[in-house]
Amino acid sequence: MFRLGVIVNPYAGLGGTVGLKGSDGEATVAEAFNRGAEPRAMARMRRALQVLLPWREQLHLFCYAGDMGESCAIALDFSYTVVGSPSAQVTTAVDTCEAARVLMAQGVDLILFAGGDGTARNIADAVGTRQAVLGVPSGVKMHSGVYAITPEGAGHIVQLLLEGKWVPIVEQDVKDIDEDAFRAGQVRARFYGTLLVPEAPQFLQQVKNSGARVDELAQIDVASEVIEHLVDDTLYIVGPGSTTQVLLQQINLAGSLLGVDLMRNQQLLATDVTAQDISNALDQHTGEVRIIITAIGGQGHIIGRGNQQLTPDILRRVGKENIQVIATREKILALQGRPLLVDSHDPVLDKTFAGYLPVITGYRERIMYPVGIQDQTAGQSPA
The missing domain is CATH 3.40.50.10330 (Probable inorganic polyphosphate/atp-NAD kinase; domain 1)
Incomplete structure (x- = not known):
């Protein structure tokens, strides 16, 4: 026993x-x-x-x-x-x-x-x-x-x-x-x-890497690519992180770094918002919506770590196809082939992210990168 x-x-x-x-x-x-x-x-x-x-x-x-x-x-x-x-x-x-x-x-x-x-x-x-x-x-x-x-x-x-x-x-x-x-x-x-x-590496989270060298030039390249494709009258929900912060800084906006911000027409509508704030904004907005998020260095989480304001309901309303992941090449390489991870508090929703997502890694540079762990069971049920 x-x-x-x-x-x-x-x-x-x-x-x-x-x-x-x-x-x-x-x-x-x-x-x-x-x-x-x-x-x-x-x-x-x-x-x-x-x-x-x-x-x-x-x-x-x-x-x-x-x-x-x-x-x-x-x-x-x-x-x-x-x-x-x-x-x-x-x-x-x-x-x-x-x-x-x-x-x-x-x-x-x-x-x-x-x-x-x-x-x-x-x-x-x-x-x-x-x-x-x-x-x-x-x-x-x-x-x-x-x-x-x-x-x-x-x-x-x-x-x-x-x-x-x-x-x-x-x-x-x-x-x-x-x-x-x-x-x-x-x-x-x-x-x-x-x-x-x-220790079971396929199931165990890596220690968050916050001490690695931050390549600011690479982040600016990523930001430049995103800015070039911003669409007027679209509501952008910008997640936390240094990479997304550089994006906002490049258009002279003071985001919250560790919170979620709302932006439209390259202007901040609100900073450090709650899930309810986002839901209200979605109710009031009649145009397109995009979420811009980055991966946590060393771990690879894109949903469920530090951005729980992006609830399963909000993610469903926006749609997987309207979520843009951005990360420097250095951050992706540091994952050493491990997938990006989604832990939204809704396992059914998490499974919809399985596969590959486009990731902006530089100016005019994108890659397709795997998301989610394989559906690995530790073995068969006991007889």
Whole structure:
């Protein structure tokens, strides 16, 4: 019997769709709810666990009460043991740390947790490198290398362990950024330690590369190509990132760098918008719409990391054919052949991106690049 510890940070990723760029702290959680945010971490943990339903008889879950884990076990009818309860209705980092310590004391084989970089820090504080863990990506920002590419990817990694496949347990970096500085448009990423993580490269997220040399001339080339093809009266939804920021700078616009901006006729309509702001703009706009996004360096995510304002509903309304990916040649080469990734919080929508997308990589230069991981299962269902 495989003993799987489960921890859910119910508020992870809460600030993404409403433009808060994080969910650390009770005040931020309250503000996120005030703006209409909806929790999603439990749903993402359920997606990871659903992969394991064929192995349900070989699994026993250990978890905290309620939304910190028990609710997911009940929803999917796993056998489980409640090992503790959060100290208050609104869970905090203290609850995450205590849950991790208790699960380690219970002798679980692996702790599967849903959260963001802040949650990974809490887990690292609690168990260090004494316990194998794996993250289900659920936060706004995920610079750490402890997360699977998608919730289903996390499930597949556990599946490999259940099947007794060769899965090395290696140390992976835990990184986090200063959320207050992030909201002010500054990225201050710090190394906080390491966690022991099962290594399955096809399913495990790479550490975000924010220290590589930024080729500004290459970014200007990319921007020049985009600007040359801007269409009047089209609403442009411009995603975060240094490459898109250079694009705006080339037409003398001050974008938000780490937020989503709206532009029409080379003029900013709004900066650092929420998902609701975008939805309202789509309601009011009668012409064409385009989304311009770039890939996260080192990871390759184009949807679902730092741009959760682009919700599945918005992506469907705009249409895959109206999404333009831009990235310098250097950024694409740094992926070493790994595909661009989409993790929109809607697996059905994610699958529609599978295949190849055109990527602008320079002036009058485009490539076709693969998107999404292959539909790899760790093996067949047990007899």
